[in-house]
Amino acid sequence: xxxxMNYARFLNKISQARxxxxxxxxxxxxxxxPPSMISMAGGMPNVGTFPxxxxxxxxxxxxxxxxxxxxxxxxxxxCPTPGVPDLIKWLKGLQEKQHNIxxxxxxxxxxxxxxxxxxxxxxxxxxxxxxxxxxxxxxxPSYPGTLAVVKPMDCKLxxxxxxxxxxxxxxxxxxxxKWSPSDAQDDKSDIPxxxxxxxxxxxxxxxxxxxxxxxxxxxxxxKYNLIVLEDDPYFYLQFSKPYVSSLLSMDVxxxxxxxxxxxxxxxxxxxxxxxxxxxxxxxxxxxxxxxxVMHASSLSQVVLCRxxxxxxxxxxxxxxxxxxDFYRQKKDQCIRAADKxxxxxxxxxxxxxxxxxxxxxxxxxxxxxxxxxxxxxxxxFVPGSAFTxxxxxxxxxxxxxxxxxxEEQMNTAxxxxxxxxxxxxxKGS
Ligand code: 09M
Numbered sequence: 001x002x003x004x005m006n007y008a009r010f011l012n013k014i015s016q017a018r019x020x021x022x023x024x025x026x027x028x029x030x031x032x033x034p035p036s037m038i039s040m041a042g043g044m045p046n047v048g049t050f051p052x053x054x055x056x057x058x059x060x061x062x063x064x065x066x067x068x069x070x071x072x073x074x075x076x077x078x079c080p081t082p083g084v085p086d087l088i089k090w091l092k093g094l095q096e097k098q099h100n101i102x103x104x105x106x107x108x109x110x111x112x113x114x115x116x117x118x119x120x121x122x123x124x125x126x127x128x129x130x131x132x133x134x135x136x137x138x139x140x141p142s143y144p145g146t147l148a149v150v151k152p153m154d155c156k157l158x159x160x161x162x163x164x165x166x167x168x169x170x171x172x173x174x175x176x177x178k179w180s181p182s183d184a185q186d187d188k189s190d191i192p193x194x195x196x197x198x199x200x201x202x203x204x205x206x207x208x209x210x211x212x213x214x215x216x217x218x219x220x221x222x223k224y225n226l227i228v229l230e231d232d233p234y235f236y237l238q239f240s241k242p243y244v245s246s247l248l249s250m251d252v253x254x255x256x257x258x259x260x261x262x263x264x265x266x267x268x269x270x271x272x273x274x275x276x277x278x279x280x281x282x283x284x285x286x287x288x289x290x291x292x293v294m295h296a297s298s299l300s301q302v303v304l305c306r307x308x309x310x311x312x313x314x315x316x317x318x319x320x321x322x323x324x325d326f327y328r329q330k331k332d333q334c335i336r337a338a339d340k341x342x343x344x345x346x347x348x349x350x351x352x353x354x355x356x357x358x359x360x361x362x363x364x365x366x367x368x369x370x371x372x373x374x375x376x377x378x379x380x381f382v383p384g385s386a387f388t389x390x391x392x393x394x395x396x397x398x399x400x401x402x403x404x405x406x407e408e409q410m411n412t413a414x415x416x417x418x419x420x421x422x423x424x425x426x427k428g429s
Contacts, residue, residue, distance in 0.1 A: 001109045005254050007280040009184075010193050010227050015128035018287035024081065031080075047073045057303070065306050075302035081286050081295045083114030087305035095276050097313060099249040099258075109254055111282040114296045115289070118233050118261035118273030123149045124285045124292075125229055125257055125275065129194050130155050137175070137226070139167045139197040141204055141358075141387035141397070146196060146231065157389045158192060164349045166209030167197045169216035176224050184225035195226045199247065201234025201354020204387050204399035206331075208352040211244045218250050226255065227281070233261035233273075234354035236320045239328045254278035262304065264355070265323055270300035327355060327403065334402035334410050341414035345421045346398075355403040361417075363424045365394035373423075379416045 008016065026041045033039075054072050057065040067075065074084070082088060092112050096102040104110035115121035122145070130136055132154040138146070140159035150157055161171045172195070183189035197217070200208040209217070221228050230247045238244075248258040257277035262270065275285060289295065308316060331350070334357050338348055347360045363369060370383040384397025398417075402410060 001104050001107065001252055001254055005225075005278070005280075007278065009187075009225075010129050011281070011284055012128065012131040015284045015288070018284060018291065020287060021290050024290055027078075027080070044078055047077050050076050052076060059307075063310070065303075065310060067302070067306060071302060071306070075299045077298060079295050079298040079301065081290045082112070083296060084298060084301040084305055086309070087114060087301045088112060090305060090308050091274055094313065094316070095248075095260075095274075099246050099276075101248065101276075109279060110277060111279040112274055112276045113282055113286055113289070114301060115273045115275055115285075116293055116296045117263060117268070117271040118231065118259040118275075119145055120271075120289075120293065120296075121259050121273055121275035121285065122146055122229065122231055124288045125259075125281070126150055126153070126194075126196075127288065128281065128284045129227060133190070134194070135190055135192040137172070137192045137195040138389065139195075139202075140389065141384065142196070143198060143203040143231070144382075144386050147387075147389065150196075151389065159389055160195070160197075162197075162202065162205060162207065164205075164207050165213055166199060166202065166205075166207055167213070167217060169213050169220060172217060172220050176220060179224065181223050181225070191224065193225070193227060194229060195221060196229040196231065198231050198234075199244075200232055201237050201351065201356070202358075203234070203354065204356050204382070204384075204397070205358045206351025206354050206356045207349070207358075208238060209244065214244065214247055214250065218247055218256075221255055222253065228256045230256055230258040232259060233264060235260065237264055237324055237327050237355070238353035239324065239331065240352070248276060254280075257281055265320065266304060266307065267300075270297070270304060272296060272300055272304055327353075330355075330402040330405075331357070333407040334400065337407065337410040337414045340411065341418045342421075345418050345425075355401050357400045357402060359398045359400060360396050361398060361421055363396060363421055364428070366396060366398050367394075369420055369424055370398055373420050374417065377416045377420065379413045381413075381417070 023043055030039050052072060054069045055067040059065060092105055095112060096105060101110055126149050130153050134155040135158055136150060136155050137158050137160050139162050158175060160175060161168050179191040183191040228247055246258065248256045257275060259273060259275055261273040275282060335350060345362055348357055351357060366383045367385050370381050374381060382399040384395030385391040388395060
């Protein structure tokens with residue numbers, strides 16, 4: 001990695017003004033001091049006063065996971081902002097293996113932070129990178145959780161269209177052709193600086209980027225000097241292997257900030273995600289965490305670390321395969337149910353990963369149909385407008401999640417939806 005990027009161009013005023021907390025600095029000094037150091041500077045409570053002694057978890061595979069009192073003390077105490085050190089070590093190992101970035105970690109160019117789910121990292125990345133008046137490129141349709149972060153910001157959101165192969169580089173190229181690459185050198189220019197996308201099992205589309213497209217997108221990011229936010233919680237839920245390499249793995253400049261999540265693999269309630277990317281950006285996100293959440297839950301991190309260490313990378317891969325097999329089956333059930341009930345009434349293409357089927361209904365707009373009429377018939381979907389920047393614009397789409405329904409429920413749900421579409425069509429004709 002060349003590390004020639006001028007990150008000051010990307011980081012906004014608030015982010016650049018963040019200062020390390022003097023208390024947290026002392027914690028770091030203490031950790032590096034010899035045992036003879038007497039500290040009366042700490043603000044940590046005495047763990048001896050806490051009521052929980054130890055824990056034992058029974059795993060579904062029949063094995064158990066022990067947390068003795070020493071580990072429990074760590075789990076109940078504050079931890080460093082970037083995360084519990086043993087967990088960070090394991091996760092960096094995973095990222096090295098999966099994204100081929102060992103050299104970037106060891107050179108100190110790339111770093112990793114544990115966040116409160118990937119949502120926390122995504123939110124803080126935008127909060128660090130978007131300045132008032134900026135143009136920001138967002139894959140559309142997109143995850144409503146991201147739209148909730150960026151929509152209230154004082155910036156202009158530019159939708160970049162995606163289709164059944166993920167974000168369309170031709171659309172990105174068309175949008176960017178309004179600017180010249182040299183605009184990226186001009187502080188006064190309104191050339192976009194940030195591109196957000198979901199590369200796999202798209203939420204809501206279920207689609208993933210091809211290698212060819214990833215290369216085109218990365219080279220456009222280089223041409224126009226963009227930072228790419230790669231939001232990839234469904235990376236391990238891709239239905240076919242080998243995986244298409246991540247944008248992070250092809251990043252030679254330090255312009256990709258990647259978000260991973262354990263929400264679909266281990267637990268969504270434990271709230272563990274990671275941000276991996278250029279250290280100058282991650283340092284700013286870390287300072288924001290220091291000032292807000294301090295760190296992701298130590299208890300969650302220690303439990304996760306114990307599971308991962310017990311499994312090793314091989315056991316983790318086996319678990320991923322099991323989870324993916326489950327979702328692949330669910331996807332097949334969902335496609336069967338759609339084939340049975342929605343043929344001629346809706347269009348869809350098969351998801352390549354994740355938990356969602358994106359249906360285009362043969363009606364002009366799905367909002368009322370889904371939020372009022374479908375609810376009356378006791379079936380819930382998300383209307384397409386929830387995934388766009390301008391939610392007043394009509395949308396023919398609906399997101400169906402196949403993660404928690406039985407095949408029978410999916411059939412009933414689509415049968416009810418089919419009835420509603422037919423009624424709507426009769427009304428319109
Ligand atoms: N719906 C997600 N997506 C969702 C959803 C959710 C309650 C979550 C993309 O758990 P985290 O923070 O790691 O995941 C956040 C996240 C980031 N990026 C593309 C996602 O799909 C999670 C939670 C209720 C509904 C929800 O609908 O899509």
